[in-house]
Amino acid sequence: MKRTKQLTILLLILAVLCLAIVVATGVERHMDSISATSEEILALSADELTGISWTNGETSLNFTQTDGVWQDASDGEFPIDQDKMADLLAHFESVTASFIIEDVEDFTQYGLASPTGTVTLTTADGETVLELGDYSTMDSKRYVTLGTGTVYLIEDDPAEYLAEDRDELMRQDTIPDYDTLDSITVEGAASLAVEYRPDEELTYTDRYDYYLNQDGSFQALDTSKVTGLISTFDGLDRANYVSYTATDEDLAQWGLDAPAIQFTVTYTADDAQSSFVLAFGQDEDGNGYMRMDDSPIVYSVDEESYEEITATDYDALRPDEVLALNWDAVTSVDFTLDDTVYTLTHSGDTWTVNDTEVEFDEVSSAVDALAVSEFNSEEPAKKQEITFAVHLDNETWPTLTVALYQYDGESCLATLDGETLGLVDRSLAVDLTEAVNAITLGLE
Numbered sequence: 001m002k003r004t005k006q007l008t009i010l011l012l013i014l015a016v017l018c019l020a021i022v023v024a025t026g027v028e029r030h031m032d033s034i035s036a037t038s039e040e041i042l043a044l045s046a047d048e049l050t051g052i053s054w055t056n057g058e059t060s061l062n063f064t065q066t067d068g069v070w071q072d073a074s075d076g077e078f079p080i081d082q083d084k085m086a087d088l089l090a091h092f093e094s095v096t097a098s099f100i101i102e103d104v105e106d107f108t109q110y111g112l113a114s115p116t117g118t119v120t121l122t123t124a125d126g127e128t129v130l131e132l133g134d135y136s137t138m139d140s141k142r143y144v145t146l147g148t149g150t151v152y153l154i155e156d157d158p159a160e161y162l163a164e165d166r167d168e169l170m171r172q173d174t175i176p177d178y179d180t181l182d183s184i185t186v187e188g189a190a191s192l193a194v195e196y197r198p199d200e201e202l203t204y205t206d207r208y209d210y211y212l213n214q215d216g217s218f219q220a221l222d223t224s225k226v227t228g229l230i231s232t233f234d235g236l237d238r239a240n241y242v243s244y245t246a247t248d249e250d251l252a253q254w255g256l257d258a259p260a261i262q263f264t265v266t267y268t269a270d271d272a273q274s275s276f277v278l279a280f281g282q283d284e285d286g287n288g289y290m291r292m293d294d295s296p297i298v299y300s301v302d303e304e305s306y307e308e309i310t311a312t313d314y315d316a317l318r319p320d321e322v323l324a325l326n327w328d329a330v331t332s333v334d335f336t337l338d339d340t341v342y343t344l345t346h347s348g349d350t351w352t353v354n355d356t357e358v359e360f361d362e363v364s365s366a367v368d369a370l371a372v373s374e375f376n377s378e379e380p381a382k383k384q385e386i387t388f389a390v391h392l393d394n395e396t397w398p399t400l401t402v403a404l405y406q407y408d409g410e411s412c413l414a415t416l417d418g419e420t421l422g423l424v425d426r427s428l429a430v431d432l433t434e435a436v437n438a439i440t441l442g443l444e
Helices: 002-030 082-092 223-235 248-251 303-310 361-369 424-438
Strands: 031-044 047-057 059-066 069-072 093-102 117-123 126-135 140-145 152-156 181-189 194-196 211-212 217-221 241-243 261-269 273-282 288-292 298-301 330-337 341-349 352-353 356-358 371-377 382-393 399-406 411-416 419-427
Touching: 047 082, 047 261, 069 082, 093 288, 181 223, 217 223, 223 261, 223 303, 223 399, 288 303, 298 303, 341 424, 371 411, 382 424, 411 424, 419 424
Parallel strands: none
Antiparallel strands: 031 093, 047 059, 047 117, 059 069, 093 152, 117 126, 126 140, 140 152, 181 194, 181 261, 194 211, 211 217, 241 298, 261 273, 273 288, 288 298, 330 341, 330 382, 341 352, 352 356, 371 419, 382 399, 399 411, 411 419
16 A cells, blocks of 8 residues: 555656656747847848838838839829938848847747837838837847748837828928028018128128118118028928918919018029029918928918018118227217217227327227117107217218117117117117216316
8 A cells, every 4th residue: 555655656756747848848949049140131222112111000101112203102292302211211221130039939029929010111022021029128129020930139220210100201392501692582571682792892891791782772781680581481390381282273372372472592502503482471361371482382381480571671681780880990989968079089909088098998888789679760859869970991981970869768769870770778878978978077
C-alpha cells in the first residue's frame, strides 16, 4: 500500500515536469526573434510614386500624381502645394529600422493587430503598405510592419509628417520674399503711387527711402509703415479660404469684381523684378475678402484687418515725426517764445547763444520727440505757443520752420513751413519750451 502511494506521487511529479517542459517548449517556439540593426526597410523616391494615401486616426486622404503634378484623388481642382507634397514624400525615400523583430505571431503587443494607421505608397510595380503600430516604451519609437510577419522599430516616424487635413497641403497665395520693395500702387478707396527712391534728394533729410509721387511732387513716407503694409498682407490668415474655384459670379458676390481697394506691388528678388496684385472687397453683409492676382482662391479677411487695409492712404503711411533732422547739418536754430527770438548757433560740437556756450542735448531731444498723433489740415485758430526755424547747410532746403499752436488741453496744432501737419501731444510742446527756457534764462 505504501509502495503504491509512493508510485502515485512519482507519477504526479513526472506529469508536472512533462507539462512544464511542454509549456517551456511552446514559449520558446513562439518567442520573437529581436535583433538590433540599422537597416533600410523602405526606399521609394518621389519620381517613382504615382500615388500615396493614408489613414491615421480619423484622417483618410488619397493623392495621385500625373505628369509630375500631385492632385487630390477625389477632387482634381483642389490646389495642392507641390513643394509641401515633395517635402512629405522625401520622408519615404529612406525609412530605416533600429530594431528588427522577426517570427512575430502576436502583433497585439506592438499595436499592429489593429494598426493605428496605414500608409499606402503606389508605384508602377504595385503597392507598398506601411502599417503603423504603437510606440516602444523604452525610446518612444514607432513599431511598423510591411505585412511580411516582421516588425520594425523605425528611427523616423512618418506619422509626424502626415497631414491631418488636406488643407495642410493646400497651395496658398503667399507674399513672395523680396530684396527690394520697388513700388506700391493703390487704387480704389485711395489713389496712391508709392515709390522707392533711396538715393535721390527729394527732401531735407536722408532718413526716408519711400515717397508718395503726386504728379512729380514727392512727399516722404515712413519706411516702417510702407514695409509694414506688406507684412500686414503677409500675416493675413490664408487658412480661412471661402473658395478655391471662384467664378465671376462668386467674385461679384464678394465685391471683388470691383474691389474696394487694390494694391499692385512691384519688387525685386535675385536681380529680377516681378509684381503681384491684391484685391479686397466686401459682400452685402460687410464681410471682407481678398484675392491675389487671378487666383481662383478667395480668402476671408477678419474685420479689423480689412478696416486697417482699406484705410490705407497718405496719412497712414506718412512719418509721425514733425522733423527728422541730422543735427550735424544744422547751422543754427531761432526759437520764438513770447515774441522773443533766441538764436542758438552750431559750430563743430558746440552750441552757443550770444557767444555763450550752452548745453543743447535737452533741446535737440525735445525737438526730435515732436510727433503727430493725429494728422489733419485745420488752420491754426488759437495763440502760437512756440515756433522755431531750423537753418540747414543745404542749398535746396535752407530753412525749416515749425510752429506749435494752442488747440485744446491735451494737444497743440503743428505746422511745418506754413502747412498743417496735425495734432501733437501738448506735453511735448511743454517739454520743448522748458528745455529752451532752461538755456536762455538770464540771457536777455
